[in-house]
Amino acid sequence: MPLLQLIARRLLQLTGVLAGISLVTFLLLHMAPGDPARLLAGERASAETIAAIRSQYGLDLPLWRQFLTYLANLFSGDIGLSLRFQRPVSQLIEQFMWPTLFLTVYVICLAVPPTVALAILGARRPGGVADQIIRLVGIAGLTIPVFWLGIMMSRLFGVSLGWFPVSGYGAGFIGHLHHLFLPAVSTAIWLVPVLTQSLRAALIEKTTADFVTAARAQGATERQIFWQTMLPNAVLPTLNLLGVMVAFMIGGAIIVETVYAVPGLGTLMVNALLGRDYYVVQGLTLVFAVSTVLITLLVDLLSAFIDPRVRL
Amino acid sequence: MAESPVLAQTAPSIRRITPTMLVALVVLFGWLALALAAPVIAPCDPDAIDIMNMLSPPSAAHLFGTDQVGRDVFSRVLFASRIDLLLCVAGVLPPLLIGTTIGLLSGYFRGVVDNVFMRIYDLTVAFPFFVLVLAIVGVLGPGLLNFILALTLVGWVSYARLMRAQVLTIRESEYIQAAKCLGYSPAAILGHHVLPNAIGPVIAYAVSDAVLVMLAGASFGFLGLGAQPPAAEWGVMIADGQAFVQQAWWICLFPGLAAISLGLGFALLGDGLGQIHRRGATA
Secondary structure, eight states: OHHHHHHHHHHHHHHHHHHHHHHHHHHHHHHSSSOHHHHHHOTTOOHHHHHHHHHHTTTTSOHHHHHHHHHHHHHTTOOOBOTTTOSBHHHHHHHHHHHHHHHHHHHHHHHHHHHHHHHHHHHHSTTSHHHHHHHHHHHHHHTSOHHHHHHHHIIIIIIISOOSOOSSOOSHHHHHHHHTHHHHHHHHHHHHHHHHHHHHHHHHHHHTSHHHHHHHHTTOOHHHIIIIIIHHHTHHHHHHHHHHHHHHHHHHHHHHHHHHTOOSHHHHHHHHHHTTOHHHHHHHHHHHHHHHHHHHHHHHHHHHHHOTTOOO | OOSHHHHHHHOOOGGGOOHHHHHHHHHHHHHHHHHHHHHHHOSSOTTOOOGGGTTOOSOSSSTTOBOTTOOBHHHHHHHHHHHHHHHHHHHHHHHHHHHHHHHHHHHHHOHHHHHHHHHHHHHHHHSOHHHHHHHHHHHHOSSHHHHHHHHHHHHHHHHHHHHHHHHHHHTTSHHHHHHHHTTOOHHHIIIIIIHHHHHHHHHHHHHHHHHHHHHHHHHHHHHTSSSOTTSOOHHHHHHHHHTTTTTOTHHHHHHHHHHHHHHHHHHHHHHHHHHHHHHHHHO
16 A cells, blocks of 8 residues: 555654754754853853752753753653743643634635635736736735734724724634734735745646646637646645645744734744743744644645655 | 757846846845945934934925934935845855855765755754744844854755755756766866856845845844844834834834835846746746
């Protein structure tokens, strides 16, 4: 069963990447200039505090021993303790992750329909007027700073027109939808051009495919060819985009959440960075990377399941 | 098929410049001129505090208005362009140089170096780009220098990957075989034959990458992790103005528009260059 073989091979690759991710996040803390114990304790800590922290966190052990401890902790689900909150990082992530997840799904729902429509419009006549306009507007959309767009939109739609709240997460499903509308739109405006470009390219690539020529030779109309032959074949590239999306979205969410004061993982990350809460930074980086890898894996497996020709 | 892409890439003629690329070049040189001439053309000292003129709207005296401590926004936008332009160059060049060199060697010689590089690549792309740069800056400490350092640490892999892919197709071509048969040294082949033929798409990518670097730099400034206040930098200015956006929209609006116009310059130029190479590759 080739699909099972594929899964096995991907899982093996996954182990390697996960090991690498844990090594990088581990070294992250040791990249800091100076003594990690002093960084953790703060600038004004006494020598005793630093010594206590050093032995508490095992920072007096050799580096490879520390890495092994770190790995062992990871396996037991312990990704560190926040110095500021004095709570496990995993608990913090559990508390802050819902707004971010909600926002992510929201953005995908807002971004996919216009992406598909624009990509189809552009790909139907590559180089045509519609295609050129979509491309140029897309390029312009990519150059807008997300945080600036967020501030400007909250000023216009939130303050001047009063249509939407400009900060927070709201209560209940409808409240979340209402509160996160502006953050989601700000992110989507920036995401749609990226996705449209890839999907358009995938669709155009299909126009020269043999099966399209074959359909044409069999006398299918251009309309039929487009809707029945090309579009279904562009589903896979769209799916693969989801993987690309996630990495982009996480980066975008960090900034957008800060602008709109959404209590999500992005806000947690920025506050941890500014407050030098290193274990939170480390844990979040790990979680972001692992989720990206897992989603990519999921997308790959799904593609292989849909299209038996896909072998990675 | 074998000859045309090579000719297309090695002979960039003036005729290939499209109208949009021309606009892009005008914008970029315009910003360069403004940045260089900032001390001469700026009406005010960008850091001069004027308590009597706080938050005053755009007027003849202050084209873009003044901020919460009375600094002239127009002058600050002009002076900020120096930091942001420098950021684009300093954020693109180191990854470009390092990545190109490693990609060239890794793609041409293959072997262990190539294997190690591919593993590093796989690992780096597992992290969301922005998160990794953010985490590194967070650990090293805020500031422009650390931002560029983090950007270089993460960014070189994309350049190396692109360069490597180019080199892999070129190394099998007939003119490289010919050069080998004629007894040229690897250094001569790499420098005179592989590099000039492989660099085009990498340059196009670098120009587009400048947009991302500028936006990332401004975002870091906005988050308080990049350029440090009171420095005039577009992201920092927008962060400063955020608290006053209700009364004084102009503090945020103009730095953002400046960033968009500079970004458009790079994006349109990169798009044009990329199209030339794509056309060259499929012609």
